[in-house]
Amino acid sequence: MQKKGWSLFLVALFIAVSVTAPLALAAPKTLTFWHYMVDRKDLMENFAKEYEKAAGIKVDVQLFPGDQDVERKMEAAIQAGTAPDIYTTNGSGDPVKIEAKSRWIKAGGMLNLDKYVSGAWRSNYIASLLGNISFAKGNPYGVEPGLYGLPLDSVNMQFLYNKELFQKAGLNPEQPPATMTQFLAACKKLRAAGITPFAAGFGTWLGISLWEVYAWNIMGETGMVAAQNQGKRLTDPNWIKTFQVFTAMRDAGVYADGVATWDNPDAERLFAQEKCAILYDGSWGIGVVKATNPGLVPKIGAMLPPSAGKHRVYIQGGYGVVLAVNAASPNRENAVKFLEWLTAPAQQARYAKETFNLPASSAVTKQVKLEGAVGQFADDAGRIIPNILKSRGNEVDTQITRGIQSIILKQKTPKQVVQEVNRAWEAASLK
Structure with missing residues (x-):
């Protein structure tokens, strides 16, 4: 290419980059969110759209039906380094499932939320039940003590x-x-x-x-x-x-x-x-x-x-669906912000009313009147074994x-x- 032609090419390239760069910078960041809630698919997608409008962060919601299937898929993805930014798991206190979570943590797949979850945010939940998604000091799994998830609902x-x-x-x-x-x-x-x-x-x-x-x-x-x-x-x-x-x-x-x-x-x-x-x-x-x-x-x-x-x-x-953040994700800070938004009382109240699932937040339980069988379930939350x-x-x-x-x-x-x-x-x- 002649010198003049090369110069013109560079000018054109500079103009193209100058025009497109602001667009690239303006494009919303994207979080990947895996969940297994078939009956709540539409609501999760609507929440994602609302969050993008509110925070400028796009959430790519991906459904994997079957809570056991997504647990196996998550374990494989965490070990392979391909896990999503945020995902659902269950809040079971089953020792087998707790041991699995310890493996996820050691592989960098679950973020310790202690430094993110404020006292006010944490106080929305029943402390004893948070134990199912926490690891105490001196735990037998060799996991750093802390809270590793937040509940989306209770059951x-x-x-x-x-x-x-x-x-x-x-x-x-x-x-x-x-x-x-x-x-x-x-x-x-x-x-x-x-x-x-x-x-x-x-x-x-x-x-x-x-x-x-x-x-x-x-x-x-x-x-x-x-x-x-x-x-x-x-x-x-x-x-x-x-x-x-x-x-x-x-x-x-x-x-x-x-x-x-x-x-x-x-x-x-x-x-x-x-x-x-x-x-x-x-x-x-x-x-x-x-x-x-x-x-x-x-x-x-x-x-x-x-x-x-x-x-x-x-x-x-106890708690049903639990939200966890991938500790290895470069978007983990944004994932935590989405987690905070999704578990806020306004979203929790809507979640409970539209899906007939019990809210995890005690603040929502006190403020929102739940009708019919949902209310009857909620009234007996104090009878948990x-x-x-x-x-x-x-x-x-x-x-x-x-x-x-x-x-x-x-x-x-x-x-x-x-x-x-x-x-x-x-x-x-x-x-």
Whole structure:
């Protein structure tokens, strides 16, 4: 190229860069956000658009259905250095899942939020439940102490029931059964009216979840602590009673056919189709029903599992969806700002009202009136089973789950199940 031509080229290039550079600088930064919330897909995308307008930061929302699938995908992405800037995980206190989170942290995939989350911001949450997404000083995982996520919502587990089907069976929908005796009688009335009484995904963790409710209800805190923390295992005769609850329900014709091997979506589907009257599920089940049969939502009530013992009924619960920031992300500061915006009371209130999920923020719970079954779930947030027991171990919990299934299928008695659980517990203690 001749000297004159080269000069003209450089001038043209300078002009092109001068014109386009301001545009490039003005282009919004982009955060990548992975989540698994199929029923909240549209709301998450709307939040992203609103945040871009408010802060000038674009959020690329990517959906990966299935909370377990996205957990595996996140682990692989963190190890490969390809994780998103911000993502959802679960707030489970399960030791296996806590150990997985420790691996993520060590690989640089979860940001310690202690220096970012102010006292006012942190005080919106129940301190004891933040423990599920925190690591304490001297933790056995060798992880730096701190808070590694913030909840987007909270959950608890109760019995959802169809008020219209209750009426058809001659039951008062405004006075659901409070005791096991009343519950069994109500289920017999439902069955007599040609209505399947009860469904639950007992092929999964739902079985041991409900069993633990009755273990606390029958044994009380003293009995639970004595059995699990002091090494007495299931030697107390009352432990047999905790499994007899499932025998009594079976013999009263409570269960839908097949529940012993069902996944949770199987049970939710039957309830959403109005083919059974009662469902054991979490507060998220209302959102599932809304997505498949919105007309049923106003007809749903929520009730505590009916008492079978002399102690207070406690329920399963905690934080559900948790937001975490990738510590290795060059955009982590912007990701934290988005996290703060998304968990602010205004967004939390809208999230609760539009998705039928319970807010994680105590400030929102006090300010926003939640209607219907959502409000009934929220009212019982103070009944969550306290996290004060040592882990029984996976082998023991698996044996309890299988035992409940075998009782439902009339394969074993409660006494036999307790004996097998004790053997698994003893074997686990010798490892």
